[in-house]
Amino acid sequence: MLAVIDNVPTRSAIGEGRPFSVKIEANEIVSELKKMIKEEKMYTTFPADALELYLALKDGAWLSDEDPNLEGLSQPAEGNTVTPKYVTPEKWMKPARKLSKFFSGGEYPAFCDDERIHVLVVRPEGAVASETSATAQMVKEMHEQIVQTKRKRYVHSQVGSSNGKKLLQDLKIQVEPWRTVPFATAVHTTVEAFKWESVRDGSGQNIALTEEQQRERYRAYVEYNIGEVLAEKELCVISVEKGQDILTVLVPGHDIELAGRTDLLVLSDLVKDDPSDLQFLPGVKMLIEVKKAIKPDSVFQALSELIALDLLAKDPVMALMTDLTDNWQFFWVSEMCDTHVNIHKSNIKKPGEAFQISVFRALKNP
Structure with a gap:
């Protein structure tokens, strides 16, 4: 699920099942953004810190809300080659990191403009929401594969x-x-x-x-x-x-x-x-x-x-x-x-x- 994060003090969203927007102050930390996303999407079966957020980057730029890869992110896990390209450690947003590090003038100026960043939201196993997505299922299968392999x-x-x-x-x-x-x-x-x-x-x-x-x-x-x-x-x-x-x-x-x-x-x-x-x-x-x-x-x-x-x-x-x-x-x-x-x-x-x-x-x- 793609979220567009705006660097302003209020928040808004656009329809269920599509990319949505959340507005937040840049001096907040990633954990606070998780809380706002949980509230916006009305998730009730898990705490906000169970969400995982990843910078939505493609070829050195933000992933567009019209990018064809968004369709791939919502497809069944089996045979899906899109999600693993985006859900990577390099793009993981640490919960304690300030959002100002990601906005313009932060640590990633090549990816940022003055107003917004794009974020992929991954729900935990068993999450229930009003929209349907295969991302959580893919995360589950990846987790099961990890468990079966010696760390x-x-x-x-x-x-x-x-x-x-x-x-x-x-x-x-x-x-x-x-x-x-x-x-x-x-x-x-x-x-x-x-x-x-x-x-x-x-x-x-x-x-x-x-x-x-x-x-x-x-x-x-x-x-x-x-x-x-x-x-x-x-x-x-x-x-x-x-x-x-x-x-x-x-x-x-x-x-x-x-x-x-x-x-x-x-x-x-x-x-x-x-x-x-x-x-x-x-x-x-x-x-x-x-x-x-x-x-x-x-x-x-x-x-x-x-x-x-x-x-x-x-x-x-x-x-x-x-x-x-x-x-x-x-x-x-x-x-x-x-x-x-x-x-x-x-x-x-x-x-x-x-x-x-x-x-x-x-x-x-x-």
Whole structure:
């Protein structure tokens, strides 16, 4: 079912069984749009959050309410090749995401005009409404097929070159290296690299301390170097302990689970008042994966963590993988296309430049 969403404060609809219009303020979130659609269509057998919304895109533009594919979306599930082209993870609208991200001037300017976006509405299994549609039946059959297949589980710390490439392929993600990163400036502050410590054993030989043993030291190092902006924006740097698998999430539209954690998170300082709030990732801006030695295939662990955090977060996020000395690798989701998602990657060698990027990342979404 196609819905045309207008960026205005009131709402209206056009007839049952056809594309309809809902008007809503752009500063509302997707969950509020679900409530308005449920009310407009008079759904009574399921809650609003059971609806799934997808951006209705075709060839880089909004799906027209006169497009012939709309007929295909209403056909029986068996042999239907139309719906799977539109009901994809790349086009899924996360419930906590602000609608302003989709309107003109948001994250998808190539698809937006000043007034409206087009959305596909998928009802849950067993939904009853005054119009008839085969979309829910197709979703049901897809779900049954998923249940019969063993779910793929990717543990972030175990994602390497082989399974990492498969993950990117399955999720239709392309990684594009960049020479520079957003928010960088021409003036950089000199910052000393982190000093990894070691201890002497009984025979006088140096034994390097593990990353885990130095977690609080490097957390404090990061916090100190971006402390001013943390205080200004009421953020903090939190270390994620073993067993806190807060980056665990099911990927919508796929039989895939991402599981595990990262080392550090930059997020709201509310978690200092109540550490249990960490599970909700309030105001999260960035994850930081710290490794004393970064191997070529370590990049796939960082990508896996970024994908999970992007699915869980309300606003755009960034990932940083670093040895805290001369290897600082930044990753961010740059854009969503009809056929794939682009993730940009950029390498920085100087700690001062890297911390400036971290500061600008935190400032982007106050």
